Structures are given as structure tokens and as C-alpha cells.
Amino acid sequence: MLEVQGINAFYGQAKILDDVSFSVGAGEVVALLGRNGAGKSTTMKTMMGMVSSTKGDVTFNGETIKKLPSHVICQKGLGYVPEERRIFTELTVMENLEVGKQDKRPDAPFWTPDKLFKLFPNLAEMRNRPGGQMSGGEQQMLSIARTLMGNPSAILLDEPSEGIAPVIVEQMAFTIMELKKEGLAVLLSEQNLHFAKLVSDRAVIVEKGSIRYQGTVKELEENPEIRDAYLAV
Amino acid sequence: MGFYLAQFLTGLASASSLFLVASGLSIIFGVTRIVNFAHGSFFMLGAYLAYTFVNILPHGVLGFWGAIIVASLLVGVIGVFLEITLFRRIYKAPELFQLVATFGVVLVIQDLALWIWGAEDLFGPRAPGLGGAVRILGEPIPQYDLLLIVLGPAVLLAVWLLFNKTRWGTLVRAATQDREMVSALGVNQSWLFTSVFFVGSTLAGLGGAIQLPREAANLLMDLNVIGEAFVVVVIGGMGSVPGAFLASVLIGELNAFGILIFPEITLVLAFLVMAVVLVVRPWGLLGKPDAVLRGADGPPEQPLKPFTATSKYLVWALAAALLATPAIADEFVLVLLSDILIFTLFAVSLHFIMGPGGLVSFGHAAYFGLGAYGAALAVKYLGVDMISGLVVAPIAAGLGALVFGWFCVRLSGVYLAMLTLAAAQITWSVAFQWQDVTGGDDGILGIWPAEWASEKMAYYYLTLALVGASVYVIRRIVYAPFGYALRAGRDSQLRVEAIGINLKSQQWMAFVITGIFAGIAGGLYVYSKGSIFPDELHIARSVDGLIMVLLGGIQSLIGPIVGAVSFTMLEDLVTRLDYWRIIFGGVILFIVVIAPEGLAGFARKILPESLTGKKNEGVQI
Ligand SMILES: Nc1ncnc2c1ncn2[C@@H]1O[C@H](COP(=O)(O)OP(=O)(O)OP(=O)(O)O)[C@@H](O)[C@H]1O
Ligand SMILES: [Mg+2]
Numbered sequence: 133m134l135e136v137q138g139i140n141a142f143y144g145q146a147k148i149l150d151d152v153s154f155s156v157g158a159g160e161v162v163a164l165l166g167r168n169g170a171g172k173s174t175t176m177k178t179m180m181g182m183v184s185s186t187k188g189d190v191t192f193n194g195e196t197i198k199k200l201p202s203h204v205i206c207q208k209g210l211g212y213v214p215e216e217r218r219i220f221t222e223l224t225v226m227e228n229l230e231v232g233k234q235d236k237r238p239d240a241p242f243w244t245p246d247k248l249f250k251l252f253p254n255l256a257e258m259r260n261r262p263g264g265q266m267s268g269g270e271q272q273m274l275s276i277a278r279t280l281m282g283n284p285s286a287i288l289l290d291e292p293s294e295g296i297a298p299v300i301v302e303q304m305a306f307t308i309m310e311l312k313k314e315g316l317a318v319l320l321s322e323q324n325l326h327f328a329k330l331v332s333d334r335a336v337i338v339e340k341g342s343i344r345y346q347g348t349v350k351e352l353e354e355n356p357e358i359r360d361a362y363l364a365v
Numbered sequence: 366m367g368f369y370l371a372q373f374l375t376g377l378a379s380a381s382s383l384f385l386v387a388s389g390l391s392i393i394f395g396v397t398r399i400v401n402f403a404h405g406s407f408f409m410l411g412a413y414l415a416y417t418f419v420n421i422l423p424h425g426v427l428g429f430w431g432a433i434i435v436a437s438l439l440v441g442v443i444g445v446f447l448e449i450t451l452f453r454r455i456y457k458a459p460e461l462f463q464l465v466a467t468f469g470v471v472l473v474i475q476d477l478a479l480w481i482w483g484a485e486d487l488f489g490p491r492a493p494g495l496g497g498a499v500r501i502l503g504e505p506i507p508q509y510d511l512l513l514i515v516l517g518p519a520v521l522l523a524v525w526l527l528f529n530k531t532r533w534g535t536l537v538r539a540a541t542q543d544r545e546m547v548s549a550l551g552v553n554q555s556w557l558f559t560s561v562f563f564v565g566s567t568l569a570g571l572g573g574a575i576q577l578p579r580e581a582a583n584l585l586m587d588l589n590v591i592g593e594a595f596v597v598v599v600i601g602g603m604g605s606v607p608g609a610f611l612a613s614v615l616i617g618e619l620n621a622f623g624i625l626i627f628p629e630i631t632l633v634l635a636f637l638v639m640a641v642v643l644v645v646r647p648w649g650l651l652g653k654p655d656a657v658l659r660g661a662d663g664p665p666e667q668p669l670k671p672f673t674a675t676s677k678y679l680v681w682a683l684a685a686a687l688l689a690t691p692a693i694a695d696e697f698v699l700v701l702l703s704d705i706l707i708f709t710l711f712a713v714s715l716h717f718i719m720g721p722g723g724l725v726s727f728g729h730a731a732y733f734g735l736g737a738y739g740a741a742l743a744v745k746y747l748g749v750d751m752i753s754g755l756v757v758a759p760i761a762a763g764l765g766a767l768v769f770g771w772f773c774v775r776l777s778g779v780y781l782a783m784l785t786l787a788a789a790q791i792t793w794s795v796a797f798q799w800q801d802v803t804g805g806d807d808g809i810l811g812i813w814p815a816e817w818a819s820e821k822m823a824y825y826y827l828t829l830a831l832v833g834a835s836v837y838v839i840r841r842i843v844y845a846p847f848g849y850a851l852r853a854g855r856d857s858q859l860r861v862e863a864i865g866i867n868l869k870s871q872q873w874m875a876f877v878i879t880g881i882f883a884g885i886a887g888g889l890y891v892y893s894k895g896s897i898f899p900d901e902l903h904i905a906r907s908v909d910g911l912i913m914v915l916l917g918g919i920q921s922l923i924g925p926i927v928g929a930v931s932f933t934m935l936e937d938l939v940t941r942l943d944y945w946r947i948i949f950g951g952v953i954l955f956i957v958v959i960a961p962e963g964l965a966g967f968a969r970k971i972l973p974e975s976l977t978g979k980k981n982e983g984v985q986i
Pocket of ligand 2: 172
């Protein structure tokens with residue numbers, strides 16, 4: 133349902149992505165793996181229309197979304213959870229959720245704050261707390277919840293496990309499984325192979341802006357040389 | 366007792382109008398990060414439109430307040446129109462562009478207002494039913510003032526509710542922090558920004574409209590109010606509406622009581638308060654640390670390139686041509702050329718602080734004017750000769766820069782820019798208000814060159830020599846270790862401080878240097894004209910400098926020279942026409958939209974490499 137075909141991307145003169153192609157099927161969880169600076173976030177930003185690409189195409193439900201502004205892409209049902217969470221620190225939890233709110237969509241689960249508080253019980257206890265006064269893990273949950281308020285049918289999750297306590301990482305894995313159950317397609321960027329293994333169906337490895345490997349997580353497990361070549365251990 | 370209370374209430378009443386303007390400015394800035402000079406024009410339009418509608422609509426209470434509301438909303442619509450046609454294109458441009466573009470709008474609106482409403486001051490009617498006065502402790506207080514005193518807090522409350530209790534307000538507050546993220550969450554930023562402009566300009570329009578019964582609508586309202594509004598917004602904290610309220614009351618009271626103590630220097634008091642507030646709280650009373658706004662940064666600056674061999678020859682050829690000109694040119698041309706040279710130095714000194722220094726100075730006229738007034742006052746009171754006058758000029762300007770710079774380098778970004786602007790407004794107000802010493806509006810006359818330089822040709826050579834030497838020295842400074850450190854500091858403050866350079870004192874020194882050279886330009890100017898008026902210190906003069914730098918492009922050292930030459934010639938051509946402001950403003954807007962890298966940048970794209978050294982791009986450090 134989500135397809136990236138041969139995109140490139142530049143920051144100024146520097147070429148960051150080169151001919152990147154992969155796809156995510158409906159209800160599938162795909163891990164986008166790679167070291168620091170490999171180009172994972174840039175790939176996601178390009179998909180969201182935040183970084184422009186001169187080549188290739190990005191399609192969502194068979195429709196091209198390249199060149200569309202971010203808000204239109206989001207309104208088509210593609211959710212984005214950025215790295216570093218980017219919570220609105222001045223706004224309360226409820227207000228953060230309000231910003232993410234979009235209309236109900238026929239092809240995707242419908243989320244309300246109450247339903248999200250069941251998924252993230254921690255958040256329920258701090259409805260009126262400003263985002264700036266929350267821990268990293270809490271912010272990460274809020275960031276995901278905020279994106280879900282847009283009722284996406286596919287979601288891009290940029291390093292949800294980064295800088296978070298192990299207990300919360302486990303909870304995060306559980307959340308992703310829940311989303312999968314709800315029928316969402318998930319593209320998950322990760323450096324943490326262990327975490328990616330828990331939740332993903334397939335893995336795509338980027339290195340220096342190019343795709344170096346695609347396959348099931350199981351195959352990757354059985355190929356330690358690939359793992360060691362492209363992923364930090 | 367009663368008298369002081371009356372004075373206090375007057376202060377509160379003027380605070381209300383000021384608050385409406387300042388809060389609108391603050392709201393627009395908070396979200397769009399545009400420092401909107403045209404906000405003062407919105408205020409002025411509010412007053413004029415209210416005047417028009419009061420006369421059209423049936424007289425009476427309904428008609429009067431109807432006119433005020435219609436006028437404010439219409440100003441809001443004008444704000445929306447400008448946002449869609451112009452501001453939208455420049456959200457990502459550097460501050461300088463935005464400022465100059467908004468100033469282009471100021472010029473255009475000034476001429477439109479002149480054309481529609483004429484040059485005469487237009488007195489509005491009293492508010493029906495509120496024309497009288499109430500006695501409080503024996504003092505008559507205008508009823509209308511009492512209404513304004515209530516209106517201020519009422520608007521504060523309304524704006525607070527709008528921002529904190531509606532979805533729109535939530536989205537706007539979110540966008541203030543991270544526009545890109547708001548967009549990625551499915552919110553159409555364009556319309557959000559447009560609506561913010563509507564609210565902000567409606568508030569400015571309302572501020573102008575309700576001022577009508579107290580102050581005649583006139584063509585000077587725009588720039589007069591914008592200076593004060595900037596002070597308020599900076600004191601209150603940019604983007605903070607309650608802060609704007611607090612600061613408006615502070616400034617309103619300061620004016621009300623200051624006028625009893627030092628009628629000449631009320632604006633200086635405002636500045637002092639602002640300086641103290643900023644030193645104690647660099648982000649204003651209720652502002653927040655200026656977090657780096659995400660999703661709004663422009664391209665990184667290219668390194669400066671030394672002259673190529675070909676361009677060196679060109680410089681020598683130009684120097685030769687300038688030396689030879691008097692042989693063929695008449696006096697008129699020589700005067701124009703002297704002007705061009707003087708403003709070239711002014712622009713080069715401004716470019717020095719803005720380009721290599723990385724410090725945006727919106728009030729460069731201060732140093733130009735301090736130089737000019739320094740020399741003029743020395744002549745008037747000490748009777749010094751021309752040489753001494755030309756020595757006094759840079760000293761006066763340098764001292765001014767020493768004082769202002771000390772405050773300025775403590776700040777960064779927009780706060781810095783606002784403080785430089787306020788500093789210029791202060792010097793202007795001293796020159797304008799302190800009649801006994803500076804002659805006020807009448808200026809200082811009779812500052813003529815010494816005998817040996819009184820011929821136009823002699824003075825031209827003097828100017829050429831001083832400007833040439835100054836530009837050469839500035840260029841040497843830029844390529845000296847000091848210049849490298851300055852540029853390094855501009856590009857990465859942390860790293861420079863980590864290697865043991867005290868960036869603040871470097872920047873302070875840069876302020877003094879730029880002040881000295883602008884002062885030389887000011888000194889040359891006063892002797893070439895024979896007189897000096899407060900206008901030379903006004904916002905418009907500062908903006909002239911910014912336009913010159915912008916025309917030439919900020920990223921090259923030749924830029925300000927190209928800019929000053931083209932600006933001065935264009936001005937010379939255009940100002941002879943009626944309605945020159947609209948033409949001039951139009952040209953500015955056109956350039957900002959079409960050639961955002963400036964004329965020199967534009968030329969670099971199309972000129973051959975032998976002239977521009979394009980090959981070096983990215984390699985030279
Ligand atoms: N705004 C930017 N300007 C210039 N270069 C950038 C910018 N953002 C990222 N880069 C560069 O682009 C490359 C890819 O960055 P990206 O953020 O996509 O990596 P990543 O795989 O997400 O890494 P990480 O795991 O550290 O988040 C890096 O070399 C980075 O230095
Ligand atoms: Mg990343």
C-alpha cells in the first residue's frame with residue numbers, strides 16, 4: 133500500500149539518498165535499519181514531503197504522494213512520528229492530541245483520546261500536564277498517540293526506542309503489535325535490531341543512502357555477515 | 366493626589382491603544398517570525414478607514430462603533446491580502462529580506478493613504494455619548510479614556526480565550542513552536558498563517574480606529590507607532606500577549622509621568638527600561654527563550670571569496686575612473702557622486718556588521734546620524750574647523766556604538782535587531798525632542814567645509830579619499846584574523862567559544878568599528894549638505910541602508926557597493942516624482958520577490974567565472 137520507487141534526496145549539495153526503493157504492504161510492519169546517519173530519517177521525511185526528491189516516486193494506496201505538501205499527505209492517511217518526538221512542549225497532553233486530530237476515515241481505525249489512554253495508560257494520568265514536563269518515554273508515547281489522532285492507515289515511526297528505558301521499549305513493542313492488529317501498516321526505523329526483530333515482518337537495510345538488503349527478519353538473523361556489515365552491534 | 370491619578374489614568378488609556386497594536390505585532394511575529402514594519406501602516410489605515418466610515422455611516426452610537434468595527438475588519442482583510450500575495454513568499458527568507466519587504470509595504474501604503482485621504486490631518490468626531498468628562502478626586506477624566514481603560518483588558522481576555530480555549534488557538538500555539546510538525550499532522554499551515562495575519566492586523570486596525578477621537582489621523586502615525594510597538598513587544602517578550610499588555614501599561618505610564626519630569630526624553634526613558642529589562646531578562650518580561658524554530662531555516666552562507674585577478678583590475682579601473690570624473694563632469698554630477706560615495710561607506714559599514722559580523726542591525730542610521738550630529742554640534746558649540754569636525758564624527762558615532770553595542774551583543778536574533786532599532790529611535794528622539802541643543806525639527810544649519818574644500822571638486826576628492834580608505838580598511842579587517850574569528854562566531858557560536866575566543870567582546874568591537882565608519886560617512890554627509898536634520902536618524906534612513914545591503918546581496922563584499930550605487934541613483938531618479946514612495950516600494954517588493962539573493966548575487970549567477978571566482982565555491986574557507 134506504501135511504495136517508494138527510486139527516490140533521491142539532497143541537503144544542499146550533499147546527496148543523502150540514492151535510488152531508494154522498497155514497499156510496505158497493508159497490515160505489514162517493516163523495519164528500516166541502518167547506522168547513525170545512514171539516511172533512515174531522510175527517507176521518512178522524503179515520504180512525508182518534508183524533504184524534496186528530484187527522482188522516483190512515492191505512492192500511497194496506488195496514488196502518487198510525491199510533491200504533495202505534508203498536510204495533504206497526512207490527510208490521505210499517512211501518519212508520521214518523528215525522531216526526537218517533537219512534542220509541543222508548551223501544550224498539555226490533551227492539547228497535543230487536539231493538534232493531531234483529523235476527521236474519521238473509512239479505511240482506518242478511529243481514535244479518540246479515551247481509546248488512546250487505554251493504549252497508553254501513563255498518559256491518562258497526565259492529561260493536563262505540559263509536554264515539556266514529561267519524561268522521554270512519556271513524550272514518545274504522546275508523540276505516537278498524537279499521530280494516531282489523525283486516524284492513519286499507515287504510520288512512519290522514526291526510532292521509537294531511542295533513548296528510552298528498557299521497560300518502556302517493551303511497552304512500545306507491545307503498542308506496535310496492537311497497531312498491527314488494528315490493521316495499520318507500519319514503517320519503523322531502528323538501529324536496535326533486537327527491538328526490530330520483536331515486531332517486524334520484514335527488514336530493509338540502508339547504508340550511506342542506498343538500500344543494501346531486503347528480506348525477512350528471519351533471513352537477516354541467519355546472515356550475521358550482513359548484520360555485522362551494516363548495523364552497529 | 367487627584368492630579369497624579371488623572372495622569373495615571375491617561376497613561377492607562379494610551380496603554381490600551383498601544384497594547385492593541387503591539388499584541389497584533391506580537392501574535393504575527395510569534396507564529397510567522399516576520400518582523401512586520403507594515404504593522405504601523407495597519408494602525409494608520411485603521412484610523413483613516415474609521416474616519417471614512419464614521420462619515421458614511423449614520424451618526425450616533427451605532428454608526429460610530431459600527432465604523433470602528435468595519436474599519437478594523439477591513440484592515441484585517443488588507444492584512445490577509447498582503448499575507449497571501451507577499452508575506453507567504455518570504456517566510457523562509459532571512460530577516461533582512463522580510464524587514465525590507467515589509468518596509469516596501471509601508472512606502473506603498475503611505476502613498477496610497479496620501480492619494481486617498483490627502484496630506485491634511487483628519488480629525489475624527491468624539492465618541493457619541495462619551496464626549497464628556499467624569500470628575501475623579503476633582504480631576505476631569507475624559508469618559509472615552511475610561512472606556513479605553515476597560516477595552517484593553519477586555520481585548521486581552523478575548524485574545525487569551527481565543528488562544529487557549531479554541532482549536533484554532535491550540536494549532537497556532539503549536540505552530541509557534543514547530544511549524545513543520547504541525548503540517549505533518551495534517552494542518553494546512555498556509556491558512557493558519559493567513560488567519561493569524563487576519564487577527565493581528567485586525568487588532569492593529571482596531572488600535573488605530575479607537576485612537577481617532579484622541580488623535581487626528583495623519584500620515585506619520587505608521588512609523589511613530591511602530592517604534593513604540595517594537596519597544597513594547599520586546600519588553601513584554603515576543604509572541605507573548607500578556608507580556609505585551611504588561612509592557613504597554615509600563616510604557617503608557619512611563620510616558621504619562623515621564624513627560625512631567627523630562628518632557629524632552631520620554632522615549633529615552635522607554636529605551637532605558639527596555640535595556641534594563643533585556644539585560645536582566647533577555648527574552649522580555651513574559652517571553653520564552655528563543656528556541657530555534659524548526660522548519661524555517663534558510664540555506665547556509667557561502668564562504669567569502671577573495672578578489673579574482675580580473676576583478677582586481679576592475680577595481681583599479683573604477684578607482685581611475687572616479688579620479689578622472691571631475692575633469693569631465695559638472696557640479697551636479699559631482700554632488701550626486703559624492704552622495705553615492707558617502708552612502709557606499711554607510712552601506713559597507715552596515716554590511717560589515719551584518720554579513721561578516723552576523724549581527725542584524727536595523728538601526729544603522731543611529732551611527733550615521735551620531736557622526737553627522739557630532740560634527741554639527743562641535744561646529745555649533747565649539748566652533749571647530751572641518752578637520753576636527755571630521756574627527757569628532759567617528760568618535761561620537763563610535764562612542765554611541767560602544768554604549769548601544771554593549772547591550773546589543775548580549776542578545777541575538779530578533780531581539781538584537783529590535784534593540785538596534787530602538788537605539789536608533791532613541792537617538793532620533795533626542796535629536797527631535799531636545800530642541801534647545803539640537804534645534805529639533807529645524808536641525809542644525811551652516812556646517813560648511815573649510816575654505817580649501819569648499820569647491821565641489823575639492824570636496825569630491827576629499828570624500829573619495831576618505832571613503833576609499835575606509836572601504837579598504839574594512840576589507841582588510843574582514844580578511845584579518847579578527848574578521849575570520851567574527852565570521853566563525855557567526856557560523857558557530859559554541860565552537861568559537863570552545864577554542865577560547867570571547868565572542869561577545871569580538872562582536873562588541875565589531876559594533877564599534879561599524880559605528881566609527883558609519884560616523885565618518887555621517888561627518889562627510891553633514892559637510893556636503895551644510896546642514897543636518899533629525900530625518901537622517903529616522904527609521905527610513907536605517908532602512909535605506911538595509912535596502913542597499915539587500916540590493917547588493919549580503920554574501921559578498923562588493924554587494925553593498927553595488928547596492929549603494931544603484932539605490933542612490935534610483936532614489937535620485939524617483940524622488941523627483943510625485944508618489945515616489947509607491948514606485949520605490951514597488952521596486953523593493955519586486956526585487957525581494959524576484960531576486961532574493963540581491964543584485965550582486967544575481968549577477969554572480971550570470972557573470973563569467975573570471976570575475977566571480979565561482980570555482981572556489983565551497984572550497985575556500
Ligand atoms: N538538515 C540537514 N542538513 C544537512 N545534512 C543533514 C541534515 N539532516 C541530516 N543530514 C545528513 O544526512 C545524512 C542522513 O541523515 P538521517 O538523519 O537521514 O540519518 P538516520 O539514518 O536517520 O540517522 P540516525 O540513526 O542518527 O537518526 C547524515 O549524513 C546527516 O548528517
Ligand atoms: Mg534518524
